[in-house]
Amino acid sequence: MAVVMFAIQCLLWGTTWMCIKIGLNDFPPLLFAGARFLAAALIMFLILVWKKERIIWEWKALSPSVVFGILNAFSFAFVFWGEQFLSSSLTAIINATVPFFSAIFAHFLVGERLNWFKVSALTVGFSGIFLIFGTNLGSSAFSEIWGELAIIGAAACYAMAGVHLKRNHTAMNPIPAVTVQMGVTAVPLLLVGLPLEAGSRITISWPGVASFLFLVLLGSVAAFLIYYYLVQKMEISKVSYVSMFTPVVAAVNGVVWLHEPMKWQLVAGFGLVAAGMIVLNSFGDFRRSRVAGGMEVKGGGRTGFFGGGR
Numbered sequence: 001m002a003v004v005m006f007a008i009q010c011l012l013w014g015t016t017w018m019c020i021k022i023g024l025n026d027f028p029p030l031l032f033a034g035a036r037f038l039a040a041a042l043i044m045f046l047i048l049v050w051k052k053e054r055i056i057w058e059w060k061a062l063s064p065s066v067v068f069g070i071l072n073a074f075s076f077a078f079v080f081w082g083e084q085f086l087s088s089s090l091t092a093i094i095n096a097t098v099p100f101f102s103a104i105f106a107h108f109l110v111g112e113r114l115n116w117f118k119v120s121a122l123t124v125g126f127s128g129i130f131l132i133f134g135t136n137l138g139s140s141a142f143s144e145i146w147g148e149l150a151i152i153g154a155a156a157c158y159a160m161a162g163v164h165l166k167r168n169h170t171a172m173n174p175i176p177a178v179t180v181q182m183g184v185t186a187v188p189l190l191l192v193g194l195p196l197e198a199g200s201r202i203t204i205s206w207p208g209v210a211s212f213l214f215l216v217l218l219g220s221v222a223a224f225l226i227y228y229y230l231v232q233k234m235e236i237s238k239v240s241y242v243s244m245f246t247p248v249v250a251a252v253n254g255v256v257w258l259h260e261p262m263k264w265q266l267v268a269g270f271g272l273v274a275a276g277m278i279v280l281n282s283f284g285d286f287r288r289s290r291v292a293g294g295m296e297v298k299g300g301g302r303t304g305f306f307g308g309g310r
Contacts, residue, residue, distance in 0.1 A: 002233040009226045010242050013309020014249020016219040017088040019211035026208030028200035029080035030193030034186050040220035041182035048175050061171040069184025071161035075154045079310050082150030085143040087260040092250035093270045094151040100125045101159035110167045125276025132269035244274050246309050
């Protein structure tokens with residue numbers, strides 16, 4: 001059953017990128033993102049009430065979720081703005097750099113030290129991103145370059161949010177914590193989006209409405225519930241590999257349904273990013289095998305991440 005739910009998770013989060021791209025044809029980016037998280041937070045609140053859980057209204061318990069929500073708002077603002085200028089598959093591939101930023105931030109904030117093994121993973125992964133960026137350098141597609149930089153910024157913000165949450169554990173259970181996170185994420189997106197995008201064109205179409213509902217019900221609420229099911233049933237290191245499958249799902253969706261071009265640089269770049277993720281994620285197994293063999297290893301450790309979808 002866990003394998004089936006893992007496949008569903010990859011499918012859901014791999015499809016969010018296509019839904020964002022479709023929805024951006026009808027809605028301005030910040031309001032689109034803010035409305036998504038507001039709706040998801042309301043549904044999560046109903047689930048919270050149904051399960052008779054509660055939010056702890058003490059700042060010490062609230063602050064990790066609040067900070068996560070604010071950083072998440074920056075991340076999703078960058079994602080929804082940047083994907084206006086990029087294909088959904090390219091956006092998903094660049095976003096796959098989240099674990100690399102997590103490793104860097106974890107080095108400074110939570111004591112998960114960088115070492116030659118992790119540095120080699122970072123080098124391989126970011127070389128794939130440089131290869132992808134090279135397709136637009138020297139061209140007149142400045143909007144695409146800015147879009148790519150925005151997605152890099154989104155990945156960095158999302159990674160910082162995760163590392164901060166790891167450093168400052170919340171006293172709340174997962175459902176109330178994520179309810180707070182989603183609600184807090186919606187607030188700055190709407191506060192900035194309402195005045196900034198007040199005059200933007202909004203159209204109502206079946207594809208746009210369907211994309212919005214998918215992002216709220218399946219890409220946010222259902223994916224979160226499946227994630228915590230997987231965490232209980234599988235090793236977290238195995239769950240984290242969803243980040244390598246979602247760009248593949250996003251690429252297939254983009255090519256098949258949105259008729260997006262698939263350049264060789266994208267395929268090669270993602271191959272390097274995936275290789276970097278495999279190296280980064282395998283360090284924990286490498287370390288444990290050395291300790292089992294009687295050899296002391298200082299530093300290191302596995303950098304946890306879960307940022308496969310949006």
